[in-house]
Amino acid sequence: MKIYNGYERLPRNYTLMSDEYEFTMANSYLQNNKEEEEAAFDLFFRKIPNNGGYAIMAGLDKVISYIQNLKFGEKELEYFKRNGYSLDFVNYLRNFKFTGDIYAIPDGTPVFPNEPLITIKAPLIEVQIVETAILSMINGAMEHATGARKIIEATPKNVSVMEFGARRADGPEAAIDSSIYGIMAGCTGTSNMVAADMLNKKAMGTMAHSYIESFNCEYDAFLSYALNYPNNCILLVDTYDTLKSGVINAIRVFKYMRENNMSLDHIGIRIDSGDLAYLSKEARKMLDAAGFPQAKICLSNGLTAETIENLIIQGAKFDMLGVGDNISKPEGRMGCVYKEVALNINGELMPKIKLSNDTIKITNPGFKKVYRAYDNKTGYAIADIIELNPKLLNQKELLIIDPSNPNNKRVINYFTLVPLQKTIFKNGNLVYEENNLDIDDVAKYCHDQMETLYEEVKRTLMPHKYQVATTEEYLEYKDDVIEKERVKIKKI
Numbered sequence: 001m002k003i004y005n006g007y008e009r010l011p012r013n014y015t016l017m018s019d020e021y022e023f024t025m026a027n028s029y030l031q032n033n034k035e036e037e038e039a040a041f042d043l044f045f046r047k048i049p050n051n052g053g054y055a056i057m058a059g060l061d062k063v064i065s066y067i068q069n070l071k072f073g074e075k076e077l078e079y080f081k082r083n084g085y086s087l088d089f090v091n092y093l094r095n096f097k098f099t100g101d102i103y104a105i106p107d108g109t110p111v112f113p114n115e116p117l118i119t120i121k122a123p124l125i126e127v128q129i130v131e132t133a134i135l136s137m138i139n140g141a142m143e144h145a146t147g148a149r150k151i152i153e154a155t156p157k158n159v160s161v162m163e164f165g166a167r168r169a170d171g172p173e174a175a176i177d178s179s180i181y182g183i184m185a186g187c188t189g190t191s192n193m194v195a196a197d198m199l200n201k202k203a204m205g206t207m208a209h210s211y212i213e214s215f216n217c218e219y220d221a222f223l224s225y226a227l228n229y230p231n232n233c234i235l236l237v238d239t240y241d242t243l244k245s246g247v248i249n250a251i252r253v254f255k256y257m258r259e260n261n262m263s264l265d266h267i268g269i270r271i272d273s274g275d276l277a278y279l280s281k282e283a284r285k286m287l288d289a290a291g292f293p294q295a296k297i298c299l300s301n302g303l304t305a306e307t308i309e310n311l312i313i314q315g316a317k318f319d320m321l322g323v324g325d326n327i328s329k330p331e332g333r334m335g336c337v338y339k340e341v342a343l344n345i346n347g348e349l350m351p352k353i354k355l356s357n358d359t360i361k362i363t364n365p366g367f368k369k370v371y372r373a374y375d376n377k378t379g380y381a382i383a384d385i386i387e388l389n390p391k392l393l394n395q396k397e398l399l400i401i402d403p404s405n406p407n408n409k410r411v412i413n414y415f416t417l418v419p420l421q422k423t424i425f426k427n428g429n430l431v432y433e434e435n436n437l438d439i440d441d442v443a444k445y446c447h448d449q450m451e452t453l454y455e456e457v458k459r460t461l462m463p464h465k466y467q468v469a470t471t472e473e474y475l476e477y478k479d480d481v482i483e484k485e486r487v488k489i490k491k492i
Contacts, residue, residue: 114468160320176194271297365478
């Protein structure tokens with residue numbers, strides 16, 4: 001997505017953002033003349049955090065910036081010299097440039113376990129050394145975006161959500177990511193001024209309790225704020241007593257504004273503690289009775305999707321929400337992994353597979369694609385399908401099978417297939433035009449994509465499991481790859 005005002009998406013050099021073994025393996029590839037061997041790796045996750053029904057793809061913008069700026073300068077080369085790497089490896093890195101292909105699902109797309117989010121096809125060294133950096137970028141970004149979207153889905157459509165997570169984030173860069181991916185996932189805006197400037201937006205916010213405490217009394221604090229910010233007069237009413245003091249003083253200020261012909265189009269209160277349901281209902285009654293039905297109510301204080309849903313059930317009155325922790329530091333981690341799925345042997349990409357006693361950790365081999373099947377009658381997404389040969393999908397009726405549970409199979413018909421991955425880099429060159437989209441365009445895309453999911457998939461508690469399937473042909477192909485590897489093991 002487009003970044004404005006001279007900001008770099010990645011403010012520091014991430015060339016050495018890697019676990020050491022990526023480079024020890026790369027060095028060994030060079031010593032064994034394997035540097036030109038082409039391999040394909042898939043990046044995917046195995047499980048949605050907190051038993052959620054979906055995740056949101058995010059972080060591709062950072063990956064693009066990283067690949068574009070991947071270059072080993074003298075400082076990095078000195079590191080390898082100091083730490084005993086071979087001179088020919090250092091010289092190889094001196095002229096290093098990413099030359100491969102990258103395919104990825106666009107930012108903002110709802111995604112599901114075990115499907116390739118990103119596929120990288122490149123010479124072995126190249127595809128290996130980018131692993132850690134890309135994983136860290138995608139994992140963190142998806143956590144922010146998924147956490148934010150969960151909040152958005154729980155919130156009524158006429159209520160705006162502001163991202164307030166900077167102070168709880170794991171450092172400044174994580175705070176910026178929380179803001180960017182929060183807005184991408186549907187938040188109205190952010191309090192983070194750096195992120196707002198990067199996105200060419202105005203930051204959002206109200207005041208802190210310390211502002212009120214710095215005045216002789218609450219009314220003086222509120223009046224001062226109203227005089228300074230008449231077009232954004234949201235007053236924090238829970239410093240001393242929400243109903244007996246805060247709301248009463250807020251109403252006094254609103255009356256002052258009315259008597260002095262000040263605009264009342266942007267007035268409201270924020271409640272940041274206590275029983276939010278009870279307090280918001282009582283505050284609404286007081287504001288309406290005083291003649292200020294247009295006054296907005298903003299709620300904050302560690303809000304989660306579950307909390308918001310309960311507030312709705314209890315009849316809470318609110319027009320805005322301020323959410324921090326559960327966007328900047330959502331519970332659960334994505335756990336994305338990066339696995340080799342194919343290797344070029346004698347000019348042909350041959351399948352590679354990781355076997356495990358744990359079925360969930362057996363990878364899907366081969367250089368494959370993932371497609372989303374949409375019901376032609378309803379427009380809803382009904383399944384994602386992993387396949388090597390697109391021609392096998394070109395039929396009116398298709399048997400699809402859950403690879404982790406082959407007994408879970410069904411026939412789909414009257415559907416349209418759409419490939420999920422886009423070509424991002426080709427031969428090392430960026431070809432992904434959507435990289436320059438404004439964040440509002442990406443946010444709209446995310447919203448539109450979420451609208452194609454059944455409500456049962458999106459619900460907070462015990463969501464319906466969306467099917468990620470394969471064809472019968474692919475499953476036979478996978479079983480054959482597994483059997484060949486097991487034969488090799490028996491021969492040892």
